[in-house]
Amino acid sequence: MTAEAIMLLAIALPLAAMLPIALTGAMPNLREAVTLATAVGLFLVVLQLLPVAMAGGQPEIALFDILPGVPFAFRLEPLGMIFAFVASLLWIVNSIYSIGYMRGNDESHQTRFYVCFAFAIGSTMGIALAGNMLTLFIFYEMLTLSTYPLVTHKGSDAAKRAGRTYLGILISTSICFLLLGIIWTWTLTGTLDFTAGGILAGKADGPLVGLLFLLYMYGIGKAALMPMHRWLPAAMVAPTPVSALLHAVAVVKAGVFTVVKVVVYVFGVEYLTALPASQWVMWIACFTILAASLIALRQDNLKRRLAYSTISQLSYVVLAALILSPLSVMGAALHIAAHAFGKITLFFAAGSIYTAAHKTEISQLDGIGWRMPVTMGAFAIGSLSMIGLPPTAGFISKWFMLQGAWQTENLLALAVIAGSTLLNAAYFLPIVYAAFFRKEKHDGDHHEHGEAPLPIVLALGATAGLSVLMFLFPGDAIALAEALVGRSG
Template sequence: MGEVITGWTSPDRAYALPVAVAVPLLVCGAVLLLRSRPAARNAASVTGGLLLVGVVASLWPVADEGTRFELWTWLPGLSLTFALEPLGLLFASVAAVLWPLTTVYASGFLRAAREPAHARFFAWFALTIASAMWIALSGNLITLLVGYEVMTLATWPLVAHHGGAAARRGARTYVLVLLATSIGLLLPAMVWTWVLAGSTDFRPGGLLAGTAGTGVLTLLFALYLFGVGKAALMPVHRWLPAAMVAPAPVSALLHAVAVVKAGVFTVLKVAVYVFGLDTLRDTGAAAPMSWVAAFTLLAAAVVAIRADNLKRRLAYSTVSQLAYIVLAATVATGVAVEGAALHLVTHAVAKITLFLCAGAIAVTTGRTRVSELDGLGHAMPWTFAAFLTASVSIIGLPPTGGTWSKWLMLLGTAEADQIMPLVVLLAGSLLAVAYLMPVAVRGFLRPPAAPLTHGEAAPVLTVPLVLTALGCVALFFGAQALIDPLAGTLEVP
């Protein structure tokens, strides 16, 4: 136990992998110890988040050097192992950077909304981040599955945090769907992979190259994509809108920081390191699932347009935008998957902004429906400006990061001569205009139905959402720095 497999890197670097998991675990313990001291508890959470950012940032210079840390081996080919590679580090960086910002926001939101059990909330929050680090740094399917299931169980109490019948019902749907898909579909897919390949270790070029025919690979790929319920493909998406009973910081955690990003990250890992892009492209094994992703993208967008409840609209927006990433994975070209990986980042920053804005509006004004937002942009200009900025990024327009992630996905599908995904991706952006822009239009351009009695949200709520909105713009100028490390990971045709 604790064996270090370093490749060309030093053991010190390898030990940073379990440290990245340990930091949020230590924060979880500190929060529980400081449960009766709110200021110290919140300081411990934010300090731990900043420390994690430093640990993750220290790994980028050696992201492609093959660093591994073996925790435990119980059978040949079956072990708990951490491994460092650019795609996983990208996901780890998203979770690490957004954690302290969400913590600051949550501390203000929970007080303003008079939510109970703050210490319990932040403890489960930290455990969720630990599971995100575990998933991001997993060196094989078995390790990833352990973190995946822990994340489901750690977020279950957060979804039910409000208490009451509605919260319990939403949390029950949440946990049952995610456990049923992972145990009933994802686990058998992993076992089948081990039988075919003799290993579960992630391998550049794919574990399954040359191991089976098109029919087997097609069925196995479908098992993986439906088994990763956190990716929210229809019809296994119902847990996501059901979880909207949770407080706004939990919605931000689900949609941006950890849960759904763990889902689409797993899809990308499976496509790149289990099947291999060449295998998916040459065998056509991903073709049936491309239609499922396309239907999910369009159908969820239509539901979002019709939803008046703001959080429900944003939830179905997430389902649609996740399908972008899955659809790009089924295209199976290096450029399309680069765009999908970048979209994991740009969507995370934009969607956390949207949910933080929705929470700030709800806790400040009590308004939760799009039809109730007329004129609020004049009373809450920072909040609605942030919402507009994040909406532009989700749509995929400059000067925001979503421009480049959507451009690369479109370019990848065009290079592959796949007309259906190309048309669907374009249609999805047009539909995003229809479900996001009315919020900003109502806020800024429509007169209020009654005199406004509320001003801007409290600074502890406003500052984090403004920073994440600025992050949407920063990604427009810094996207290339995120794409470059992926060049050696993906097979570019």
């Protein structure tokens, strides 16, 4: 099978699985077997693209023209390979986790959940492998629509309000800002292809190019730059596997992935160095990192603290891309994977605590580490990754960010990364300390418990292990990040 056919199969496989998942809804074991088999199959398909990407291959395929000079096209490049690999791998783990969580909490509409999840993963593969900005936009919108039923899954008034916020912000930003920016780019250049060094150099200059850059940055609402961030904490009303999808596997990663693609392949790193608007956006990213961290410090609800942590961590990627150093761009690419492994572990742990102990607040977690040692041990590993400490993947990506900031003498970025690291420690380490070193509070009927169901424990143990493995064996990820920089001009 050719690399081009494999790319199309990676997109088609999860979308095609929606029908058999729906048809087996009355047989939960079979429905979940289909989901797991599809997830494993997708990962094996994506894995076949890794040697091609590592060898420098960039297979591409154009199916038909959407606009003159703008085909519906797909192309494999290093950043897309990282994203597709991480998303396909974590779908397997999230599916295992979902079985334990959805059954353990007797959630309703489980078939709809698995169908929409497959739809979201198929959309994610389309984003990762898109060959131009318009193809990416189509799958970007599909991802928003496919995750809306997941956000509103519980059907409560709070879930419906969260869904309106989620859909309202993401659709309005993408239609009003991102699509406008894409059309404007096409009128200036006659193309929307992802091109080494960008497509705008020599085609446009002056203050209006700064406005175009702002349209892209705020049109990519999934990157959650303030003030376009409210959809993310609102969506925490969804079940924990959905939170993991939003924060680690697909949605926010699609946002920061698109930011890096725009920086590297639409504007170009060299072109952006002379663009004042890129500095403005860097300041906004710095503000988002610090403000979201300070808000996280005040949250007692565990999932809300994790949500604001995500907002902060996403802006690490934006900041790293806009430092406009080869090393910092590598850090941005690596953080897409590092954050995915660390944050999904933290959300899995939050869901494990809820399932086994029915606790949702940080103030309720004193001593819980002795009843749930695997869960809280994994939570500790995820926390270290968010802080950026070894032996976790977060150290690798943050190291490249700091090197890039030092290389460009960007004192603001250095100060923000250092300050936010301390804030990360301030809102994660007390949770770990309380879990293992404070006396347990006996506050009702739920203190006599152990770990959550086995699928949950296996899943969160696996993702914590992945974070450590990326630290110990970062070679392939760093090679792909280097290839991204080498092809960015």
